[in-house]
Amino acid sequence: MAGKVAVVxxxxxxxxxxxxxxxxxxxxxxxxxxxxxxxxxxxxxTFIMCSNDFIDGRTISTVxxxxxxxxxxxxxxxVEMDGLNALIYGWMRILSGQYDTALxxxxxxxxxxxxxxxxxxxxxSPTYERQVGLLNExxxxxxxxxxxxxxxxxxxxxxxxxxxxxxxxxxxxPRQGRRLEAVDVDKVRSSDxxxxxxxxxxxYPRTDVGCVVLLASEKKAAELTEKPVWILGAGNSIETYFYxxxxxxxxxxxxxxxxxxxxxxxxxxxxxEIDFAEVSALFAHQEPLLAESMSLIPEGExxxxxxxxxxxxxxxxxxxxxxxxxxxxxxxxxxxxxxxxAVLQIRGEAGPVQLEKAGTALVHxxxxxxxxQNAVLILGA
Amino acid sequence: xxxxGIVGVGYCPQFVSKRKDVSIPEMISEAVDAAFADSGLGPxxxxxxxxxNMHTFEGVNLPHLWSVEHIxxxxxxxxxxxxxxxxxxxxxxxxxxxxxSGLHDVVMVVTFEKHSEGDAQVGLLGIITPEAVAMMxxxxxxxxxxxxxxxxxxxxxxxxxxxxxxxxKSGATIDHIDAIAAMERRNAAKNxxxxxxxxxxxxxxxAKTPMISYxxxxxxxxxxxxxxxxxxxxxxxxxAKIADKVAWVWGVxxxxxxxxxxxxxxxxxxxxxxxxxxxxxxxxxxxxxxIEDPKREIDYVEIYNGFAHQTLxxxxxxxxxxxxxxxxxxxxxxxxxTGRLPVNASGGVVSTNAIGTSALNRVTECALQIMGKAGERxxxxxxxxxxxxxxxxxxxxxxxTILADKPKKL
Numbered sequence: 107m108a109g110k111v112a113v114v115x116x117x118x119x120x121x122x123x124x125x126x127x128x129x130x131x132x133x134x135x136x137x138x139x140x141x142x143x144x145x146x147x148x149x150x151x152t153f154i155m156c157s158n159d160f161i162d163g164r165t166i167s168t169v170x171x172x173x174x175x176x177x178x179x180x181x182x183x184x185v186e187m188d189g190l191n192a193l194i195y196g197w198m199r200i201l202s203g204q205y206d207t208a209l210x211x212x213x214x215x216x217x218x219x220x221x222x223x224x225x226x227x228x229x230x231s232p233t234y235e236r237q238v239g240l241l242n243e244x245x246x247x248x249x250x251x252x253x254x255x256x257x258x259x260x261x262x263x264x265x266x267x268x269x270x271x272x273x274x275x276x277x278x279x280p281r282q283g284r285r286l287e288a289v290d291v292d293k294v295r296s297s298d299x300x301x302x303x304x305x306x307x308x309x310y311p312r313t314d315v316g317c318v319v320l321l322a323s324e325k326k327a328a329e330l331t332e333k334p335v336w337i338l339g340a341g342n343s344i345e346t347y348f349y350x351x352x353x354x355x356x357x358x359x360x361x362x363x364x365x366x367x368x369x370x371x372x373x374x375x376x377x378x379e380i381d382f383a384e385v386s387a388l389f390a391h392q393e394p395l396l397a398e399s400m401s402l403i404p405e406g407e408x409x410x411x412x413x414x415x416x417x418x419x420x421x422x423x424x425x426x427x428x429x430x431x432x433x434x435x436x437x438x439x440x441x442x443x444x445x446x447x448a449v450l451q452i453r454g455e456a457g458p459v460q461l462e463k464a465g466t467a468l469v470h471x472x473x474x475x476x477x478x479q480n481a482v483l484i485l486g487a
Numbered sequence: 488x489x490x491x492g493i494v495g496v497g498y499c500p501q502f503v504s505k506r507k508d509v510s511i512p513e514m515i516s517e518a519v520d521a522a523f524a525d526s527g528l529g530p531x532x533x534x535x536x537x538x539x540n541m542h543t544f545e546g547v548n549l550p551h552l553w554s555v556e557h558i559x560x561x562x563x564x565x566x567x568x569x570x571x572x573x574x575x576x577x578x579x580x581x582x583x584x585x586x587x588s589g590l591h592d593v594v595m596v597v598t599f600e601k602h603s604e605g606d607a608q609v610g611l612l613g614i615i616t617p618e619a620v621a622m623m624x625x626x627x628x629x630x631x632x633x634x635x636x637x638x639x640x641x642x643x644x645x646x647x648x649x650x651x652x653x654x655x656k657s658g659a660t661i662d663h664i665d666a667i668a669a670m671e672r673r674n675a676a677k678n679x680x681x682x683x684x685x686x687x688x689x690x691x692x693x694a695k696t697p698m699i700s701y702x703x704x705x706x707x708x709x710x711x712x713x714x715x716x717x718x719x720x721x722x723x724x725x726x727a728k729i730a731d732k733v734a735w736v737w738g739v740x741x742x743x744x745x746x747x748x749x750x751x752x753x754x755x756x757x758x759x760x761x762x763x764x765x766x767x768x769x770x771x772x773x774x775x776x777x778i779e780d781p782k783r784e785i786d787y788v789e790i791y792n793g794f795a796h797q798t799l800x801x802x803x804x805x806x807x808x809x810x811x812x813x814x815x816x817x818x819x820x821x822x823x824x825t826g827r828l829p830v831n832a833s834g835g836v837v838s839t840n841a842i843g844t845s846a847l848n849r850v851t852e853c854a855l856q857i858m859g860k861a862g863e864r865x866x867x868x869x870x871x872x873x874x875x876x877x878x879x880x881x882x883x884x885x886x887x888t889i890l891a892d893k894p895k896k897l
Contacts, residue, residue: 165613166571182743186569202587228548342564
């Protein structure tokens with residue numbers, strides 16, 4: 107890996123209903139970012155689009171999005187999975203020396219226009235699981251939650267603690283899509299069961315999300331920003347599809363993705379060298395589960411860590427200081443939403459949820475049922 | 488920048504209309520095994536996988552997730568690329584950047600389409616379904632781009648505008664389209680991985696097929712095919728250890744334009760034969776490959792021709808001949824396997840179209856010609872440099888790859 111690549115600009119929007127079209131959303135975010143940076147589209151060398159045809163309801167869903175994002179007669183391609191992978195592709199393209207800037211454009215309107223759960227439903231094998239119809243995203247997540255709590259010997263209250271922490275932070279964060287008033291452990295516990303042990307407030311909300319992120323080489327970054335946030339390492343890994351063959355209480359693919367990312371970043375002990383993490387935990391149990399698998403907190407000590415506030419904004423390993431995915435998530439743009447929050451933290455621009463120490467961050471994104479595939483990025487000032 | 492070379496190619500054993508004997512992952516697995524056999528590599532040698540197809544054609548979603556065992560990807564990075572018709576080549580480009588970035592050394596590019604599981608025209612109509620629904624809800628908006636999208640129809644409907652415009656510019660006639668279609672069918676007969684083959688094809692025979700929409704006849708149109716293609720790429724250091732014959736990547740480029748449906752009322756329609764994105768992508772790829780005179784330096788070309796006229800049209804657009812010259816080269820027999828500018832010795836997309844593989848097959852066929860491993864379809868002239876072309880979207884995407892028999896001087 108030769109050369110350095112930085113996030114030099116970003117713009118995003120997250121709400122239950124953004125009340126706009128995909129084309130206008132992409133145009134406003136891209137145009138807004140260009141105006142903020144004082145550049146035009148010709149300073150972007152390559153465009154990486156990222157959206158899902160099923161969620162967009164259109165085959166080759168970028169056909170009408172290239173022009174509004176500024177990619178007209180420019181180099182363009184599309185990654186169809188969590189947006190962190192689109193960002194990783196942009197990073198690769200700049201590292202190759204072929205390009206100096208790359209714009210990642212991602213969106214998913216799963217608040218106002220499509221059910222987010224459909225994405226998982228349709229991504230089951232058409233020969234077996236999808237036809238049987240017994241498995242869906244919520245049922246799968248509930249099995250994973252039960253499996254994790256049982257193996258670890260944690261009480262169901264851990265889920266309430268995680269959700270209450272995230273929802274309280276999300277309420278403070280003006281950029282989040284779901285901001286509930288006066289939410290606490292009791293309020294979480296009094297929400298209805300979807301599938302035991304998962305309650306309504308343990309699950310990510312239906313939100314519309316759009317995200318644009320500009321990457322630049324070291325030379326170009328110096329021209330574009332005074333606060334570059336560097337990509338120090340990245341990794342991706344996937345585990346078996348077959349649900350019954352997985353130990354759902356652990357995430358070996360998140361562990362492997364972290365190992366790859368940390369080895370590129372020169373990090374040997376994430377729990378000591380990472381200041382905070384933004385994790386795509388779509389359900390409350392996934393936050394401690396992934397944090398353990400990614401070596402951010404010791405295995406078997408999650409419940410204690412959450413009770414002691416270690417993962418809170420004042421703790422030694424703040425996880426999702428933005429409020430995380432329980433405040434807003436969508437297909438494809440979900441991981442980039444976490445990335446944007448991490449970049450704002452590192453720049454010291456996170457506003458009411460700003461941490462005191464935010465030098466190095468771990469960012470995570472996921473694809474598939476129960477996070478079958480995971481991407482991890484390490485960012486630093 | 489690092490040099491990257493193709494060290495292995497694998498096709499599933501047959502490209503046909505309906506593979507009822509295998510599921511999607513099983514069909515992909517056949518091509519993966521073939522690529523391993525070709526390169527002598529195994530799953531343990533692969534650092535990362537790039538996966539491409541257009542899943543709406545099968546009515547499935549994110550098939551890499553449930554094909555993970557079959558692409559031998561457990562525990563590895565997998566990237567899914569989907570850009571319409573260009574998918575095979577843009578996935579190849581992603582594989583190239585995995586290595587050129589210095590992050591990986593050996594990368595496997597996996598592409599497929601199993602059209603028999605769905606309906607390609609339904610999938611293509613999915614591009615404009617949102618417009619059609621909006622029109623039903625809010626009335627027909629003829630002044631908007633979306634409204635025109637809904638008038639485009641399936642791909643054969645929209646393509647006739649392009650064919651007519653190209654004929655007008657080039658001076659070619661429908662007889663030339665019949666003749667190039669016949670040449671592709673005859674070439675396909677020499678390719679064990681082609682779908683529609685006819686060793687006896689002639690222009691007269693093609694001319695007897697029914698007219699779909701002038702000037703596009705049934706015999707000018709690609710089939711819908713089931714098939715999978717795998718290509719293994721390696722860094723220069725690794726490639727030397729893996730393979731005796733390597734096809735080296737000299738330049739890759741892509742470009743996007745607007746959907747060529749335009750706005751008819753205000754006269755803002757893009758000429759679908761102009762294909763500015765193809766001209767730009769080719770120019771950029773030549774620059775990156777250090778090619779100054781493609782006519783002299785490129786020995787072999789694979790054009791993505793979902794429709795027969797496109798072989799001739801794109802030869803002109805990528806600068807392999809002047810506008811109005813391609814159909815004359817065809818008349819002189821120069822585009823044949825035995826000619827001075829052989830094109831689509833494989834039979835092209837018009838003979839075999841498993842969409843996710845189609846643009847990658849252009850690259851792998853160029854690679855096999857360079858390696859001298861194209862069997863009966865090997866062209867007579869020596870191939871030192873070759874150009875692979877792909878198009879997609881609403882006639883709005885273009886991708887170009889330039890390969891050579893030696894590593895590029897860095």
